[in-house]
Amino acid sequence: MPYWAWLVFGFLLLAGETLAGAFYLLFFGLGAVAVGLLALVGAIETGWVQWLVFTILSVASIVALRPATVRLLARKAAVDVEDKIVGETVTFAQRIEPGAVGRGELRGATWNVRNDGAEPFAAGERAVVSRVEGLTLHVRKSG
Numbered sequence: 148m149p150y151w152a153w154l155v156f157g158f159l160l161l162a163g164e165t166l167a168g169a170f171y172l173l174f175f176g177l178g179a180v181a182v183g184l185l186a187l188v189g190a191i192e193t194g195w196v197q198w199l200v201f202t203i204l205s206v207a208s209i210v211a212l213r214p215a216t217v218r219l220l221a222r223k224a225a226v227d228v229e230d231k232i233v234g235e236t237v238t239f240a241q242r243i244e245p246g247a248v249g250r251g252e253l254r255g256a257t258w259n260v261r262n263d264g265a266e267p268f269a270a271g272e273r274a275v276v277s278r279v280e281g282l283t284l285h286v287r288k289s290g
Contacts, residue, residue, distance in 0.1 A: 153183030
C-alpha cells in the first residue's frame with residue numbers, strides 16, 4: 148500500500164476511536180500511521196512487510212499500553228466526577244435510615260445514596276454530598 152493510504156487508514160481509525168471509546172482503534176490507528184511514516188521515508192516498501200509491521204506494532208501497543216491508558220483515564224474521570232459532585236444537593240426518593248443505602252436524585256439522575264448522618268432522611272428531603280465512592284454518594288444534612 149502507498150504511504151498515503153496507510154496515513155488515511157490510520158487517521159480514519161483514530162477518528163473511529165472517538166466514536167467507539169474502547170481504546171482499541173487508537174492503537175491500530177497509531178500502528179497504521181507509524182507504518183505510513185515508515186513507508187514515506189522508504190524504510191518498508193513491500194506490502195506484506197507493511198502489514199506485518201502494522202500487526203506487530205498494533206498488537207504490541209495494545210498489550211503494553213492499553214491497560215495503563217484505561218486505568219489513567221478512569222482515575223481521571225473518577226476524580227473529575229467526585230470534584231464536581233461533592234457539595235451538590237441530593238433529593239431522596241425514599242426514607243433512608245442512618246448508615247443505610249437508598250435512592251436519591253442528583254442532576255436528574257438516580258444514584259445510590261448512603262446516609263452518613265445520625266438521623267434518618269425522609270422521602271423528598273435534601274442533603275449535601277460529602278464524598279463519592281464508586282457509584283454511591285455519601286450524604287449528610289446541610290449546615
